[in-house]
Amino acid sequence: MRHKVYTREHILKAAYEVIAKDGFTNFTARNVAKKMGVSTQPIYLEFKNMQDLKNTLVETVYEDLKKKVFSVEHTGDKLMDLAINYIDLSQKSPKLFIALFIDNYGGGKLMYDQAYEHFRHTIHDHEEYANLSEEHLKALHTGIWISVTGVAALMSSGVIEPTRQQIITVVQQTIDSILAIEAKKQENNE
Structure with a gap:
């Protein structure tokens, strides 16, 4: 046998x-x-x-998500597309999303670290972000992460139903605010 x-x-x-x-x-x-x-x-x-x-x-799973989910183009702006794809994942596969990104016993820090490396790689060649220090990149990633996780969680629980354009506006305002804060910090240090 x-x-x-x-x-x-x-x-x-x-x-x-x-x-x-x-x-x-x-x-x-x-x-x-x-x-x-x-x-x-x-x-x-x-x-x-x-x-x-x-x-x-x-x-x-993260490698698979990078290839099949996080690489989908919507706007042509890789950073914006990454945020939209993260939110889309929360809507298409809510249990998986919660398990990987929200659950205490889930992906946790390992998933966050994977996401940060992917984020760095994604915006690496983006002219707008080319001169950002590691500290500024981390601030940008953390701010976007908080913003899109909040939107994703609220959408998943049925509290809000934003349009794609409203999502883009929220993400863009987050990016602009963080970049402005970081620029101000840099000005004050000079």
Whole structure:
């Protein structure tokens, strides 16, 4: 009789299905194994522990999101498109969005760090942001992150239903405000 071999990819796919349905609340070896119809043994043969599986899953999912979701063009402004795509993800896949970006047990700091690196890479060649220091880039990222997460959360809970143009306006006002504050700081330091 042949044994079925479960690869990292099989385990990651099952783990993804668990978080897409239930978030990280029920993210256990038993639930991932149940999704695959096997014991937990293959999971622990491929991953050191559940934290290793979780970290690998978050990184894998973020790479997938970068290619399939965060790269979609809407306005031609890469920074604006990134913000819109983040909000769109919250609407198309609310449970996944919450699991990755909101849930205490979710992607958390790892997801935030991945998002920051992607943000830096995305705006790297953007003339408007070319001369920003690392401190200014972090301030811009944090401000946009807070703004779009707020919009996404309020939309997901049905509290607000902004148009695409209203979303663009909010994001642009956030960007402009942060850049103005950072420019003022720089002026005061000179």
